[in-house]
Amino acid sequence: MPDRDPTQLRSHRWFGPDDMRSFGHRSRLKAMGFDDIDYQDRPVVAILNTWSELNTCHSHFRNRADEVRRGILQSGGFPVEVPVMSLGEMLMKPTTMLYRNLLAMEVEEVLRCHPIDSAVLMGGCDKTVPAMLMGAISADIPSIFLPAGPMLSARWKDVTLGSGSDVWKYWDERLAGNLCDQDWKGIENCIGRSAGTCMTMGTASTMACVTEAMGFSLPGAAATPAVVAEHSRLATRTGRRAVEMAWEQLKPSTFMTAESIDNGLMTSLAIGGSTNAIVHLIAIAGRLEIDLTLERFDELSRVTPMIGDIRPAGRYLMEDFYNAGGLSALLARLTDLLNTDCTTVSGVTLGEQIRGAEVIDDQIIRTRDNPVAASGGTCLLKGNLAPNGCVIKSVAADPKLLSHKGPAIVFDDYPSMKERIHDPDLDVTADSVLILRSAGPLGAPGFPEWGMLPLPKKLLEAGVRDMVRLSDARMSGTSYGTCVLHIAPESAAGGPLSLVKDGDQIEINVPQRTIHWHVSDEEIESRRAAAPPLKAVPDRGYSQLYAKHVTQADQGCDFDFLAGRSPGQEPGIH
Incomplete structure (x- = not known):
């Protein structure tokens, strides 16, 4: 049992002392209707919510935040919901990647400047996942990730649709004159079946799997569909676990290692994951002062089989993957390659976490002697x-x-x-x-x-x-x-x-x-x-900051001034 001395909580600096400034902090909580019993001697657990009505992937997060709150209350924590920037892949122009580092900075500063003892990071749509991990790693406050989960599988006539990949395929057929306007409209009306991320192994599901393999989310989190009851229970379990992490002081710096990053890399390769994971993992590693190179990725690519038969590189969808046993079952077939001694937010090692996981369907999670590809998926x-x-x-x-x-x-x-x-x-x-x-x-x-x-x-x-x-x-x-x-x-x-x-x-x-x-x-x-001069740097705002400081693809596209571990300076309280 961890030490439960409330004076050791980070939030105690705001609320515990008998002085004028702490009087002000407590009185402002009471102005919002909270009483002493709500927060006194309890971990303050932030729910960092990227919900937005312009982000389909996160459209269920209003409800999930309440379910996380329920878990925090069940374990004796004080939940506080804090909205942060939502990066909705489908509607932001020119690309959410332009704003990944902005969200990472916001997460870091929100965690650092508030009386927060631990955090639940609610994300899922492509760039929200690495951004929130990057920010939490730099703030180095106990944090646990809750992925949005994939949307349900879609059907059009007698065809099972995969969001994204089938859009490209049917658009090509329309251009080739093989698909009429009525059928194109029919696909548009049904290809997005529910809230949640793309139901293929796109960047969102890839990063959710990578996050679970690195130990940053609870077992089963990556593949659980967004709108099933199990996802609600997952949200509540995540809230409960966040309270325990606050008492344990289980910070990213205590469980994220080079071996954890390798686990994430091998997982991405084994599931036929998105190439975007490479850029994001380099950036995440950089926040830990781990020099992850493209050569390391290729080295692992040569020895890691692709055994997840999931679109677009395979045949099945994320709901099928979930029903086949999910990520734990897939990882259980790779134990000789993985670093199973790595600690996870569950409080146990990765090996303990996946022990006994059962593959339900060998067609979706292939055996090692029948892989989708023996090696080199990327x-x-x-x-x-x-x-x-x-x-x-x-x-x-x-x-x-x-x-x-x-x-x-x-x-x-x-x-x-x-x-x-x-x-x-x-x-x-x-x-x-x-x-x-x-x-x-x-x-x-x-x-x-x-x-x-x-x-x-x-x-x-x-x-x-x-x-x-x-x-x-x-x-x-x-x-x-x-x-x-x-x-x-x-x-x-x-x-x-x-x-x-x-x-x-x-x-x-x-x-x-x-x-x-x-x-x-x-x-x-x-x-x-004879080449013309390079493109000029924008003259104002975030675009100027971005252009001056973003690194190249092989370096993770993080800002150069955010590389390496944060000094971790706590804000002064005057």
Whole structure:
């Protein structure tokens, strides 16, 4: 049993002393209707809620916050709900990635400046997960994550739909003339079946699984659907556990290690997770002063089998994964690869947490001798076009294109790509390599999900369904195809991608992990000397802060001044 001396609670500094300032703190609580018994000698547990009516993924969070509150009260804590910025992937422009670091900063400062002993982090939509973890790690206050959970599986006619991935597929069929307007509208009306995140293994579910594997959420949290009763019970359990963590002083610094990060990386690979997880994990590791490199990711990729048969790289959806046993069951098949001695927010090790977990369906959670892919679900490529590396989700690509050489067709930015891509006069064939630049952290700005470039309509009509596509952008975790992403340095930072011209021969070789631009060093230097100046920094506000301080994709796109452990300075109370 942990020491339950209330004077050791962080909030005691605000409410405990017999002085004028603490009198003010207590009296303001009473102005809100609270009495001494509500907060006195109890841990103050913050519910950091990213609910918003512009964020479908979190539309059930009003109710879940009340259920978290119930758990906190059950365990003798004092719950306080604190709203923080909601990053709704579908409606924010140009991309929620532009604001990930802003939410991370808000979480850190909200936790640090208030009388908070522990926190429940309520997130789920793609960038809310890493942002909240990054902020909580830097504040280093006991924190536990409650994921939003995936939405329920959707049906259209006799077809099971996967949000995101099927949008791309049916849009291509519509452009090819194979889908009428009435059917397109029918899909629109039913593809989002409920509150919750995408029901595929997109970035949201990937990061939820990574978070559970790293020990930051309760077992079973990652795959539990958003609107089932079990998710309500999960919320209440999370609230109860947050109170215990406050007494135990179980801070991120006490359980998050390099081994925990490796567990997250291997989990992402084993589930065929989103390429976005790479960028987020590098940033999360950076907050812990852990130097996570793309090389480490590729090293683990070579030995980690993909055994989660989940869309877009597999066949099934998150609700199926939940019914098949969820993440604990999948991890139980990887115990020889994982660091099972790592501590979790449950208060036990990862090994203890997954012991006895049962796989219900071997088709969804594959056996080790029948994987979706033996290794290398996501791969690192390097070469003269990407000196600092780039990535490709090879399990979501056409195997015939994993070794390919072809002429470049270059789009300088997204608007020009959108204007030209379906031009019948575009000089493009199935062997061409489509290139988009000005789409990285600085170029867009914000590193948007433009990496799954659309295929030209005339090729779709001819039956083409995949091509090699290169960019300094990201792509949605629900996307698929032979898309080379995160090229670093990006074009807007003067990377080699900025110098490519139409017709240049580009070659990728995924088995050898290479990407090569067939242009001589002399020609590259000549083009660089003639290149226009780099894009100017915005002249005001958050956009200026972002442009001046964001790092490149291979460094996690965090702000350079937030790298490393926070000094952890407590606010003075005067």
